[in-house]
Amino acid sequence: MCGRFILTSAAEVVAELFDVADVPTLTPRQNICPTEAVGAVVFDAEASGRGFRGLRWGLIPSWAKDPNIGARMFNARAETVAEKPSFRSAFKARRCLVVADGFYEWKKLDRGKQPHRIGLSEGGPFAFAGLWEHWQGGDGEPIDSCTIITTEPNELLAPIHERMPVILPPEDYAVWLDPEIREASVLQPLLRSYPAEAMTAQPVDSARFRRKPG
DNA sequence: CCAGACGTTGTT
DNA sequence: GTCTGG
DNA sequence: CCAGACGTTGTT
């Protein structure tokens, strides 16, 4: 699962890792929530290459009447994403890389819950496997939104939570973003747990998630 | 045929 | 939009 | 995901 994450890298670092040229200045964010704008790398048909863009986190199916349905579509299960009505068309044609420097998972304890910050040992940004979708209401603004795919946790994450987001290594970026690839038999094998030995997890203070100071 | 569902969690 | 259930 | 709210009418 992944319901909160971090993006603090500078635009230049993101541009180099993902080989995109048009990354705008990025405000460091330690607590990105569902329904907020996230940074994503997508296939840009006009440029016949990659582009960086903002997407609303929480995928709104194109057929949804109420865009608020997207608020709880912030994750999609790797095991079922190719078949679920809300995700299958995006899985075939609109995959993306959601840019992050870390994410949070909450471990349930006998008393309360303990958030952990998780990231790559080597530091730096990485890519969640994502999907995006276009939505157009009757008279409202169109919205492009996205979801982050989850899978089983690795050995590091298993004690903390039952799911973890799929992190794609750079060698998988090209296949994941290629819109001509549509076969689940090619795509689904990419949706695996990132190696535990390359990740770190540390408890953090719950106070950082409060909305109001005090 | 039309009407209604379509998702993720976690918790019971 | 597309599938399922009635 | 968590934090914060948690009402009343009437109308579709």
Add this chain to the structure above:
DNA sequence: GTCTGG
């Protein structure tokens, strides 16, 4: 407890 907003 459950829903909404971010």
